[in-house]
Amino acid sequence: MATSTVDAPAVPARPASSARRRRGGRISGVTGAFWLFVGPFLIGLLVFVYLPIVWSVVLSFNRAQNTVTPSAFIGLQNYIDLLKPGPFLDSLITFTIFAAFIVPVTFALSIGLALLLNRIRFARAFFRSVFFLPTACSYVVASLVWKLSIFNGVRFGLANTVLSWFGVPNVAWLATTSPPLYWIVIVSARLWLQVGFYMILFLAGLQRISPELYEAAEVDGAKRGWQTFRFVTFPQLRATSVAVLLLLLIAAYQAFDEFFNLLGNASFARPPLVYLYYTAQGDQDYGHGSAGAVILALLIMIVTLAQGRIFGFGKAAE
Amino acid sequence: MTVTSTDPTELVDPPAPTAGRRHRDPRRGTPVGSAVAYVCLGLATILFLIPFYLIVRNALSTDIDITGPTWKFFPTDIQWKNFGELFTDPSVNILQSLRNSAVIAVLQTAGQLLLSSLAGYGLARIPYKHATKIFYAILVTLMIPPAVTFIPSFIIVSQLRWVDTLQGIIVPTLFSGFTTFLFRQYFLSFPKELEEAARVDGLGWMGAYWRVVVPNSGAFFAAIAVITFIASWNAFLWPLVIGQDSSMWTVQVALSTFLTAQTINLHELFLAAAVSIAPLVLVFVFLQRYLVQGVAETGIKG
Numbered sequence: 001m002a003t004s005t006v007d008a009p010a011v012p013a014r015p016a017s018s019a020r021r022r023r024g025g026r027i028s029g030v031t032g033a034f035w036l037f038v039g040p041f042l043i044g045l046l047v048f049v050y051l052p053i054v055w056s057v058v059l060s061f062n063r064a065q066n067t068v069t070p071s072a073f074i075g076l077q078n079y080i081d082l083l084k085p086g087p088f089l090d091s092l093i094t095f096t097i098f099a100a101f102i103v104p105v106t107f108a109l110s111i112g113l114a115l116l117l118n119r120i121r122f123a124r125a126f127f128r129s130v131f132f133l134p135t136a137c138s139y140v141v142a143s144l145v146w147k148l149s150i151f152n153g154v155r156f157g158l159a160n161t162v163l164s165w166f167g168v169p170n171v172a173w174l175a176t177t178s179p180p181l182y183w184i185v186i187v188s189a190r191l192w193l194q195v196g197f198y199m200i201l202f203l204a205g206l207q208r209i210s211p212e213l214y215e216a217a218e219v220d221g222a223k224r225g226w227q228t229f230r231f232v233t234f235p236q237l238r239a240t241s242v243a244v245l246l247l248l249l250i251a252a253y254q255a256f257d258e259f260f261n262l263l264g265n266a267s268f269a270r271p272p273l274v275y276l277y278y279t280a281q282g283d284q285d286y287g288h289g290s291a292g293a294v295i296l297a298l299l300i301m302i303v304t305l306a307q308g309r310i311f312g313f314g315k316a317a318e
Numbered sequence: 319m320t321v322t323s324t325d326p327t328e329l330v331d332p333p334a335p336t337a338g339r340r341h342r343d344p345r346r347g348t349p350v351g352s353a354v355a356y357v358c359l360g361l362a363t364i365l366f367l368i369p370f371y372l373i374v375r376n377a378l379s380t381d382i383d384i385t386g387p388t389w390k391f392f393p394t395d396i397q398w399k400n401f402g403e404l405f406t407d408p409s410v411n412i413l414q415s416l417r418n419s420a421v422i423a424v425l426q427t428a429g430q431l432l433l434s435s436l437a438g439y440g441l442a443r444i445p446y447k448h449a450t451k452i453f454y455a456i457l458v459t460l461m462i463p464p465a466v467t468f469i470p471s472f473i474i475v476s477q478l479r480w481v482d483t484l485q486g487i488i489v490p491t492l493f494s495g496f497t498t499f500l501f502r503q504y505f506l507s508f509p510k511e512l513e514e515a516a517r518v519d520g521l522g523w524m525g526a527y528w529r530v531v532v533p534n535s536g537a538f539f540a541a542i543a544v545i546t547f548i549a550s551w552n553a554f555l556w557p558l559v560i561g562q563d564s565s566m567w568t569v570q571v572a573l574s575t576f577l578t579a580q581t582i583n584l585h586e587l588f589l590a591a592a593v594s595i596a597p598l599v600l601v602f603v604f605l606q607r608y609l610v611q612g613v614a615e616t617g618i619k620g
Contacts, residue, residue, distance in 0.1 A: 030446055033523040037440025038452065041433045044493035049459050052470030059473065068473040113362065116355045129606065130363050133370070135613075136598035138552035140570045141591045142369065144577050148584065149372045154385075158372065161389045192369060197613060204614040225351075254465040257554045261574050273465060273555065280469045281559060289469040301461045 053297070056290040064287035078291035087267070088292060091275040098271060099252040101187045106248055110195045111237070114202035115229070128203070132196035139257030142189045147174065147262050151185045177268050186269070189258050194251070198244050205240035209233065246307055253300060272296055373595075376588035384584050397585065404589045410582055412590050414565065415572040420597075422488055422557070422568060423550040427543050429492040435539070438501025439527055443513070453502070459495040465555055472559050486560045487568075491550070497542060500616060504538050505531070541612035544605050548598055569594045 055068075060079070063072040082088040113131055117124055134142075150158045151173035160170045174182050209232070217232045218224075234241075256273040263269050265278050272292070280289035376384050378400060379393040404412055440446075441453050464471070471490050472481075480486030508531060516526040532539070557568040567575070573590060576582050602609065 030444060034440050034444040034446035034449065036524065037444060037527075038437045041437035041493060041498060042452065042456075044433065044489075045456065045459065045495065048471065048474065048490040048493050049467075049495070052467060052474045053462075055473055056467070056470035068476055113359075116359055120352060120355050120359070127359050127363065130366050132606075132610070133599075133602065134366065135609075136548065136602045137369075137595055138554065138570050140552075140554055140573050140577070141373075141595060144573060144587065144591050145369045145372055147577065148587070149376060150369070155387070156385045156389070158368070158389075192366065196366075200610055200613045224348075250463060254463050256465065260554075261577060264578065273468070276469060277555070277559075280472065286469065286473065290473075293467055293469045296466045297462045300463065300466060304461045 056293055059286060060291035060294050062287055064285070064290070066284045068286050074287075078287045079295070082288060082291055082295065087270065087275055088272070088295075090267075091270050091272040094269055095253060095255070095271050097183075098186070098255060099249060101183060102190055102252050103245065103248045105187065106191060106195055106198060107241075107244060109191065110198035110244070111202050111241075113195065113199045114206055115233070117199070117203060118206045128199075131199055134192050135194075135197050137193060139189070139193060140261055142193050143258050143261035146185055146189045146258075174262060180268075182263060182269060185262060186258055189262070190255075198248070201240055201244055202237065205237045206233070209236045242307075246304075249303070250300065253296075373588055373592050376585060377592045378589075379585055381584050400585050400589050404586050404593070407582070407586065410572075410576070410586065410590065411564070412569070412572065412593065415567045415569045416593070418484065418561070418566060419551055419568040419570070419594075421484060423547050425488050426491050426550045427546045429488070430494050430497050430546050431539060431543055433492055434494060434497035434542075435501045435532070436527070437498045438503075439505050439531065441498070441502045442505035442508075444523060456495045456498055460499060464491075464494075468555055468559055471556075475560055481560055482563045482566050483560075484566065487557050487566070491553075491556065496616075497546070500542065504535070508535070537608065537611065538615075540605070540608040541615060544601060544608045545612035545616055547601065548609075551598060 058070050059068065061073060061075060062070040063074050063077075064070065117127055120127075148157075152158075152160065153170065153172035153175060155161070155164065155170050157173075159173065163169075163171065171181065173185050176182065213232050213236065214228065217228055222228050222231055254273060255271045256277070259269065259271050259274050260277070265274070265282075273296075276289055276292045276296075279285050279292065375391075375393065378396045378398070379390070380397055383390050383393050404410065437456075441449055441456075475481055475486045475490060478486070480489070512530050512534065513526045516530040517523070521529060552570065553568070554570045554574065557566075558571050558574070561567055561571060564572075564575075569590075573587070573594060576587050576590070
């Protein structure tokens with residue numbers, strides 16, 4: 001199916017296209033029309049997507065401090081600097097820890113909420129709206145509420161207020177590094193923002209499961225609850241689950257907003273994009289910044305290709 | 319997967335159980351199980367609404383109420399005058415940042431819809447011999463999320479001398495391979511007969527597109543528009559990198575600056591946050607149908 005999808009526009013298979021040919025001399029018409037439709041987008045893609053990447057690859061082999069013009073070729077030095085033990089590798093470790101928390105927890109909570117919503121009859125639209133509403137908020141707004149109101153380190157923060165009812169002294173949530181309490185703040189903010197989004201994806205997946213499968217499972221003696229989930233629901237959600245896991249991983253890889261607004265340039269929790277932001281915008285070091293961007297792009301391409309999703313796209317869509 | 323299979327109405331109202339069916343729907347389980355489900359959902363609802371409650375509470379309180387030694391669930395007196403204070407505070411200039419955000423989000427949404435829908439239609443329908451190769455060249459760009467290449471994009475914008483301009487923030491975001499991909503997939507499933515009738519009647523490709531295809535694709539355009547608008551309004555990294563001067567701040571960059579610098583009062587900051595989400599809550603309330611469809615579309619396929 002994948003090939004036929006991709007080739008569809010190029011294969012004149014239907015009577016209509018022979019009708020088009022009968023009207024004579026339309027080959028150049030087809031070419032012209034195609035460029036009229038696709039040309040503006042393609043020019044923009046070349047200038048604002050392809051050209052920047054090529055430029056950055058070139059710049060990454062140059063010393064480029066306070067300049068974006070390649071002028072001092074230094075070979076692989078920028079890459080060697082970044083891949084030595086140091087802040088860039090630390091940022092990849094930070095990402096790994098972050099992903100190890102946020103991916104499984106978001107996955108479990110969003111599938112859990114979707115299953116709960118799917119089994120109730122009344123007020124389903126209400127609950128779905130409530131869980132989906134945070135999608136309307138930005139990471140900046142969430143950071144603001146989390147930093148100043150919920151996890152404020154002084155006594156008027158909500159978390160510390162609740163703890164004080166049980167006699168627990170104030171906790172400096174964002175400044176405590178051992179144990180690393182700041183992860184609670186970072187992870188819970190992102191959970192609040194994105195669980196509803198993935199819940200909608202799982203709900204859509206659940207709605208596509210044919211009721212006959214459940215009836216068949218019941219006839220075959222599967223118990224309601226865990227057995228039905230294990231042998232019917234979860235296998236049927238496989239495509240959705242794989243997609244959600246990949247989306248969560250890619251989203252975590254690009255984490256910037258909440259780290260920047262909650263922790264700034266803190267060396268103990270600086271994900272890759274925050275490190276690159278301070279390298280490029282703070283130190284004006286575009287050579288190392290470009291090399292870092294190239295490494296990050298390559299890493300994510302490897303993950304995506306390993307997933308085989310890009311070339312499964314045509315298939316998934318049919 | 320076709321467009322209809324993710325029709326949002328299915329999410330809202332699942333098919334009613336067939337009348338006279340004897341067994342309970344096995345997905346739903348026992349009454350006790352349902353009670354447990356409602357309790358869990360109720361608790362989750364409280365947790366999910368707490369941040370909204372805090373925004374509204376703090377926005378309409380005095381700073382003394384917010385920071386007082388005992389927790390105040392509601393402001394002692396609702397401070398409507400906080401609105402006047404926020405909008406007239408010369409050090410905040412929230413109106414300018416709201417205007418920047420609105421201009422950016424509207425133009426980015428309109429531009430992406432126009433460019434990507436045209437390109438997606440061309441790729442899906444016009445039998446040009448290199449169409450497949452060009453489609454692959456677009457597909458390759460989907461592997462790299464735009465945020466990862468913000469430094470390369472900044473370099474091009476700075477060469478164009480577009481740093482600290484609105485076009486510097488808007489134009490590079492107009493060419494989304496992903497949106498084009500979504501439109502192509504959508505147009506592949508659009509009924510061919512309609513356009514062919516139009517073209518036989520003498521309309522060219524463009525005529526058929528504007529007179530037949532677009533008017534019959536309102537729901538899909540709306541879904542993509544809502545998703546794009548929200549993403550654009552909430553975007554942070556790119557506007558932060560390009561709009562460095564305070565006259566170019568979007569509302570997100572402005573909030574972030576006040577949060578980091580802590581130069582303004584708490585109640586003003588929270589009121590600004592409330593004002594910044596208000597447009598999206600309106601979009602959410604009135605266009606939720608398209609929003610849910612958009613998420614189901616873009617999420618699964620992306």
